[in-house]
Amino acid sequence: MLPLSLLKTAQGHPMLVELKNGETYNGHLVNCDTWMNIHLREVICTSKDGDRFWRMPECYIRGNTIKYLRVPDEVIDKVQEETKSRTDRKPPGVGRGRGRGGREDGPGGRPAKGIGRGIDEGGARGQGGSRGGRGGLGGNRGAGRGRG
Amino acid sequence: MSGRKETVLDLAKFVDKGVQVKLSGGRQVTGTLKGYDQLLNLVLDEAVESVCRGTAVMLVSPTDGTDEIENPFLQPDGA
Numbered sequence: 001m002l003p004l005s006l007l008k009t010a011q012g013h014p015m016l017v018e019l020k021n022g023e024t025y026n027g028h029l030v031n032c033d034t035w036m037n038i039h040l041r042e043v044i045c046t047s048k049d050g051d052r053f054w055r056m057p058e059c060y061i062r063g064n065t066i067k068y069l070r071v072p073d074e075v076i077d078k079v080q081e082e083t084k085s086r087t088d089r090k091p092p093g094v095g096r097g098r099g100r101g102g103r104e105d106g107p108g109g110r111p112a113k114g115i116g117r118g119i120d121e122g123g124a125r126g127q128g129g130s131r132g133g134r135g136g137l138g139g140n141r142g143a144g145r146g147r148g
Numbered sequence: 149m150s151g152r153k154e155t156v157l158d159l160a161k162f163v164d165k166g167v168q169v170k171l172s173g174g175r176q177v178t179g180t181l182k183g184y185d186q187l188l189n190l191v192l193d194e195a196v197e198s199v200c201r202g203t204a205v206m207l208v209s210p211t212d213g214t215d216e217i218e219n220p221f222l223q224p225d226g227a
Contacts, residue, residue, distance in 0.1 A: 019206070021174070031156045039157040043209070044220055055217045059209035060157040062188070065172060 001079055006071065007032050009079040015040075016070040017061060022048030025061065036063030157208070159184045166211035167192070171204045178211055 010029050017025045017038065027040030038061050045054040162181045169177045169190065179195025188205045 021172075021206075033156050037156045044217070051219075053217045053219055054214055055220075056209045056214040057212070058157075059207055060155075060159075062206050065206040 001076075001083060004032075004034060004036065005083070006075065006079050007036065007038070007069065009082065010069075010071045010075045013072055013075050015072070018067045018069075019061070019065045020067045021065070025059065027059070030058070033063075036066055037061065038063065038066075155186060155188070159188075159190075159208070162208070162210060168207075168209050168211050168214060169205055170207040172206045173204065 007029075011031065013029060014026065015029050017027075017040070019025070024046045025040060025043050026046070027043035030039040030041050032038045039058065040061065041058045043056045043059050045056060045059075046052070159181065163183070165181060166178065167181045167190075169179075169192070171177065177192060177195045179192030181190060182193045183191035187203075188208075190205065190208075
């Protein structure tokens with residue numbers, strides 16, 4: 001269970017946020033991001049020493065000022081369910097690899113390349129034998145000429 | 149959807165409204181929000197500090213509707 005997935009699951013739920021400076025904020029989580037910046041609604045702010053309180057309709061809290069968050073137990077249960085269902089339908093990564101391999105073996109590309117190379121090398125330098133052979137008809141002809 | 153979905157809270161709704169900004173280091177600024185960017189750099193009008201560096205911004209909340217209240221966590225006896 002990742003901290004941020006827990007936080008994401010807690011969206012819409014009440015939660016407590018304590019900042020590094022000791023202030024706490026109780027409110028409903030509206031939104032959060034990967035920096036743990038959070039947006040709370042219907043917030044009650046408690047001062048560091050716990051003797052003053054403020055109500056605010058909403059607030060934005062920068063993630064790096066957070067000391068810790070408390071979330072209700074049902075959120076913990078919910079995130080466990082979600083991670084379980086995610087591992088259950090884990091897709092095998094084989095399909096895509098096979099598909100790509102098949103495409104490269106297609107009939108278009110390689111013979112054309114082979115013909116070109118076979119004629120060139122075979123004709124000019126007379127060593128088309130091994131390389132030109134792959135190219136099919138053109139390559140073979142080139143190799144023959146080189147030897148003769 | 150607007151182009152900037154970077155921030156969790158869309159500060160557009162606070163523009164020209166009173167906001168309270170707490171900065172790391174303990175200072176606090178209230179003023180009228182005139183502008184902002186994705187990094188949470190803020191332009192505040194009629195505030196103690198007129199430009200706040202985004203990385204120092206710890207908390208933003210509207211002043212409208214923010215009041216000091218009695219301890220709401222104290223339950224009356226028997227409740």
